[in-house]
Structures are given as structure tokens and as C-alpha cells.
Amino acid sequence: MTAVAPQPRTLADPLEATSLPEILVHRARTTPGTIALRKKMLGRWKEYDWETYARRTAATMAGLRELGVEPGDKVAIHAENRPAWVFADLAIQAMGAISVGVYPTSPASEVEYLLSHSEAKVVIVEDEEQYDKTAEVRHLLPHLRHIVVVDPRGVRHDGDGTVLTLADVEAMGAGATIDELAEASARLASDDVAIIVYTSGTTGPPKGAMISHGNLMAAARSARGIYDVAADDDVLSYLPLCHIAERLISVVNAVGLGYRVNFGEGGDALLTDLGEVQPTFFVGVPRVWEKMLAAVEIRMGDASWLKRAVYRFWKSQGTRLARKRMRDAMNPFDHVWYALGWAMLYRSTRQKLGLMRVRNAVSGAAPISPAVLEYFWALGVPVREVYGQTENTAQATMTPAGDVRIGTVGVPVPGAEVRIDPATGEILTRGSGTFVGYYRNPEATAETVDSEGWLHTGDVGVIDGDGFLTITDRMKDIIITAGGKNISPSEIENKLKVSPFIREAIVVGDGRKYLTALIGIESDTVGNWATRKQIPYTTYADLSAKPEVEKLIADVVAEANVELAQVETIKAFRLLQKELDQEDGEMTATQKVKRAAIAAEFADLIDSMYKGA
Numbered sequence: 001m002t003a004v005a006p007q008p009r010t011l012a013d014p015l016e017a018t019s020l021p022e023i024l025v026h027r028a029r030t031t032p033g034t035i036a037l038r039k040k041m042l043g044r045w046k047e048y049d050w051e052t053y054a055r056r057t058a059a060t061m062a063g064l065r066e067l068g069v070e071p072g073d074k075v076a077i078h079a080e081n082r083p084a085w086v087f088a089d090l091a092i093q094a095m096g097a098i099s100v101g102v103y104p105t106s107p108a109s110e111v112e113y114l115l116s117h118s119e120a121k122v123v124i125v126e127d128e129e130q131y132d133k134t135a136e137v138r139h140l141l142p143h144l145r146h147i148v149v150v151d152p153r154g155v156r157h158d159g160d161g162t163v164l165t166l167a168d169v170e171a172m173g174a175g176a177t178i179d180e181l182a183e184a185s186a187r188l189a190s191d192d193v194a195i196i197v198y199t200s201g202t203t204g205p206p207k208g209a210m211i212s213h214g215n216l217m218a219a220a221r222s223a224r225g226i227y228d229v230a231a232d233d234d235v236l237s238y239l240p241l242c243h244i245a246e247r248l249i250s251v252v253n254a255v256g257l258g259y260r261v262n263f264g265e266g267g268d269a270l271l272t273d274l275g276e277v278q279p280t281f282f283v284g285v286p287r288v289w290e291k292m293l294a295a296v297e298i299r300m301g302d303a304s305w306l307k308r309a310v311y312r313f314w315k316s317q318g319t320r321l322a323r324k325r326m327r328d329a330m331n332p333f334d335h336v337w338y339a340l341g342w343a344m345l346y347r348s349t350r351q352k353l354g355l356m357r358v359r360n361a362v363s364g365a366a367p368i369s370p371a372v373l374e375y376f377w378a379l380g381v382p383v384r385e386v387y388g389q390t391e392n393t394a395q396a397t398m399t400p401a402g403d404v405r406i407g408t409v410g411v412p413v414p415g416a417e418v419r420i421d422p423a424t425g426e427i428l429t430r431g432s433g434t435f436v437g438y439y440r441n442p443e444a445t446a447e448t449v450d451s452e453g454w455l456h457t458g459d460v461g462v463i464d465g466d467g468f469l470t471i472t473d474r475m476k477d478i479i480i481t482a483g484g485k486n487i488s489p490s491e492i493e494n495k496l497k498v499s500p501f502i503r504e505a506i507v508v509g510d511g512r513k514y515l516t517a518l519i520g521i522e523s524d525t526v527g528n529w530a531t532r533k534q535i536p537y538t539t540y541a542d543l544s545a546k547p548e549v550e551k552l553i554a555d556v557v558a559e560a561n562v563e564l565a566q567v568e569t570i571k572a573f574r575l576l577q578k579e580l581d582q583e584d585g586e587m588t589a590t591q592k593v594k595r596a597a598i599a600a601e602f603a604d605l606i607d608s609m610y611k612g613a
Helices: 020-030 050-067 083-094 110-120 130-138 166-172 178-186 213-224 242-258 267-277 286-301 305-325 331-354 368-376 442-448 491-497 523-532 539-544 547-562 595-601 603-608
Strands: 033-043 043-051 074-078 098-099 120-125 148-149 163-165 193-199 206-214 234-237 258-262 281-284 360-363 382-389 416-420 426-431 454-464 469-474 502-508 515-521 570-575
Touching: 020 050, 020 083, 020 178, 020 213, 020 242, 033 050, 033 083, 043 050, 050 083, 050 166, 074 083, 074 110, 074 130, 083 098, 083 178, 083 193, 083 242, 083 491, 110 120, 110 130, 110 193, 110 206, 120 130, 120 360, 130 148, 148 166, 163 166, 163 491, 193 213, 193 242, 193 442, 206 213, 213 242, 234 242, 234 267, 234 281, 242 258, 267 286, 281 286, 286 305, 286 368, 286 491, 286 523, 305 331, 305 368, 331 426, 368 382, 368 491, 416 454, 442 454, 469 491, 491 502, 491 515, 502 595, 515 539, 515 547, 515 603, 523 539, 523 547, 539 547, 547 570, 570 603
Parallel strands: 033 258, 074 098, 074 120, 098 193, 120 148, 148 163, 234 258, 281 360, 360 382, 515 570
Antiparallel strands: 033 043, 193 206, 416 426, 426 454, 454 469, 502 515
């Protein structure tokens, strides 16, 4: 008997769908002319409605089929954030293949590892720069059949038919319809793998976390219970799309909840893009929030004494009001007072930062200093911390809107359970977001998810009586001093990084008698400070070597030490003579420090702080 193919269905609720492509079809049919995506091109914003979104996805899907991509095959995307990225992502998912993201900043060696390990059959690359990385290592990639280039300007190849443009692929599938996209989506099962997200690899080679269609849909359903967003809300897509956080915001939740995604010019143009979009929903990693704070401090440092006085006064008033806003306890007089502060400071500051319209603001992916969060709450930006990992599709905890407790990461999101291992203090999570496993690594999968379905996060924390989770640190990062004291380095590092003069702080001291730190200065703010002090300098290294700069940072360290227990104080520090970089293997693409790499690279500098100890 011939099997009957599943038929597309009509959805009463988009989140009843089995997959994101199924929701995309629903939106293309029910709200075809509503704007879904915007992209800044040559200074102008181009718009894409839901119907165009679905048609481009269908064409890309059909074109990839013509290249021989079949269900279960892996297709990698190595490009900057742009509409073509999400068209390709959903096209790959719709046809039952598996989408694999590669960070745009990945060097050729990492590209080779990811394409080889994932056994990618096709890779879609941004431009000449990304093409060259793949071309350099292509002889090591036996599974790779085609390279598809989004922007082919400058790309040189041998013309053997294995290199095409994305326009070629879409042309090959130009006859595909939304009905065909619907038919393909109907064949998908909830437990089919949709994407592979590679972890940052801070302690070894990246592992490929397999995320199912069901995992992605669980995240979308959870988001509806967390965020107050609708079709007229805007987000700015700027974090790498291959990271789980941006994937959720710009693809999963955007399709699931139906809001607009804006793609700016990226990179150093972030503040310009924010200023133009003025998103209502904004997600930032701690580095972004710290950078924004530093930018305001630079401007205030150059302002007149009157503006500085106004800034200090209304910031203090904002801090006072923030404590009430976090508990949703502002009275009518508080609202009037905040309105005056809005006119005097908050509106102009938020507008310049691109946060004037923000109603939902999130910080995640790494620990953030409470002082940074308090600063933005003082401006009226309601930043809430979220906690999750690639392996649980970022579905663990979220700070509730009406009960913000800075220093915690909130309570479990809908559909998730969180508990603490009583023996180790490790945070465990369980729920519909728990991933399928690591690709080609069943041993690591078994170590990560136990027989009862609990995901072992590798983080240490505590849960209070109200169910609020506080993260102490990564288990592998906990420092045990020579005296046997357990120290959480991230808490100390965050106290240092709240200073606008410090970009990176790496606390050292495992097995040592006392703690020390490697510190990287914030070149913009320290450079501005040096200019105002008439201290000449040329390069980053020259600036870091100035005795005046060392004294500046020494004062910051001394101030932080006042708030620390004696065993936690920093007894010595050294300024790094270079900015840490992903291509040098010192940072991950999400700006997390690779501690082992730093310890090896700067071993002599570290040892110099312990001579005679």
C-alpha cells in the first residue's frame, strides 16, 4: 500500500504548529502584506512582507533540492545577519535537512572543523572573505559538494560548477510556491533535528548541539508567556545568528510571535542602527550593555559642569524610582517625578542609545554586573536577566516583569524545571527545550543529560524560597586557593568591569596563595581620559603601558576591593598590552574569555604577580 503524504493544515493558533516553516506558511496566508523583515542597504531600508519571506524561503528550498540536498543532510550558513540568512535557515529546516550556523568571525581553521565535523554537504557563505576561508580548507572537506555565495563580488574560482551564487540557487527554485513549502513542512516531525548549534568551545573543540523542531516550538511557546510583543514590535538583529540567543530572537520568536526583525549595517554601526530602528524589544549580552554605559560616561566626561550636575541628580533619582519599578510599586507622584526626569535626562539619553522605545529588554549569555543593570533601570530601561544554554534551547529561567530582583536570573520559564544538585551545587534543568544530544558524540550527551532527563548545566547556583535562581559561577571556573577557599571569579570580574575604564578582567589564583587579575582597558574611555589629561599615546599597547593609566586602573581595583571579603581581594594586577581577539583564540564569538588559552598565553605575566609568594 502506498503511504499517504501528510497534508498541510489550517492553524487556529500559529503556535500549534509542528515547525517554524509551518508557521511561516500560516503568516504568509493570513497576513501576507504585513512587514516581517527590514534590511538597510546603501543607506535605505528595504522591506520584506510575510508573503515575500515565504516565497523566498520556498525558492531557496527548491534550489537546494536541485543541488542534491536531501532530508537529514547538513547545510551550513557562514554569513552576517541578513534576510538571506533566515530564508536559507527556514528553507533548510522545511525540507527536512539540518541547518548549521558558522560564526562570521571564525578563522579558516575553525571553519574547517565545523564543516568537517557536521559533514556539511553545502555551505552558504557571505562574500569573498568567507568564501576564501572555505576555499583554503576545501581539500579537507570530503562531504562538501557546493559553495553558495551571497555576494560574489571578487570571488575567484575554477568554474567547475561547484561554486554558485545564492541568486543562482533561488533561480533554480523560482517556480516553487508557498503550497510546496506547506507540503514540505507537513512532513516534518516534532522530534526531527532542525538545527545544529555549535557551543563556544571555551574548554575544548566545539560540540554540535542538535536542536529539534519540537525544541524550537517549545521556545516560541515559552516566549509568548514571557514577552509582551505583537506584530508592530521591532527588534534589531545584530548578535551572530548562529548563536542560540539571536536565533531565538530573530528567527524562532519572530516567526512564532510575528514581530518585525531589522537588519542594520552591523559591526561598529550598532549605535547608528539602534538610533534608526529604536527597537521596542532589545537583547544584549553583558558586553553590549557595558559598552553603552561607557559611551554615556564618555559623553558626560566631556559635558559642561551644569550637564554633569543634571546627569548625576536625575540618575540618582532614577535609581531610587527603579527600586519601585522593579516591584511594580510606583505611586502617582513617582510617575510624575519620573516624567520630569524623562524630560530632563532619560529621554535624550535613551534616544541617543537607541533605547527610547524599548519595552522589553533582556541581558543574557553571560553574567552581568548588578551595577550595570541598576544603571539602565535608572534610565527607565527595564533590563531583565534570562538564563539558558544552547543545550536547553535557552529555556531555563527569566526574571518576571513585576518582580525584578537584581543579582538573580529569575524563575523557571513555562515548560521548564530547575533544581540544584544537593551534592555538587550544580544547576540542573529539564523540560521540552532539552536538546536531542551532541552530534557524533554520544559519550558527551550521556554525561550532560542523565537518565531522568535532567540537563547538567555545568553552572553552580542557589534557589531561594521564592524559586529565584542565583548563579554563582561555572563549575570549571571556580578558583580554589592554596588555602582551600572557593572563590567565584565572575563576581569579582563584574565588580571590575562595571568601571567604564575596564573592558576585560580575568581573575587568577587557582592553587595560589592570593588572587590577581589580568586587565584589558577600554580603549575608547581610557583614550578619552588620556586626551583630557593631555597624556600622549599612539597604540593600545602604548596607552596600556602609561604609568598614569596603571594608576587609574589601580584606583578602580582598590575601589572594588573595598566591597570584597579579604580572601577575594585582588592583590596584584597586570594590564594586557593587546585587545583580546577571537581570531587569536582568546575569546569566543560571543565575547567570552577562553580562560585556559589566556592562562597559557600570558603565563609569564601571571607568574610575575606571584614572584616571592
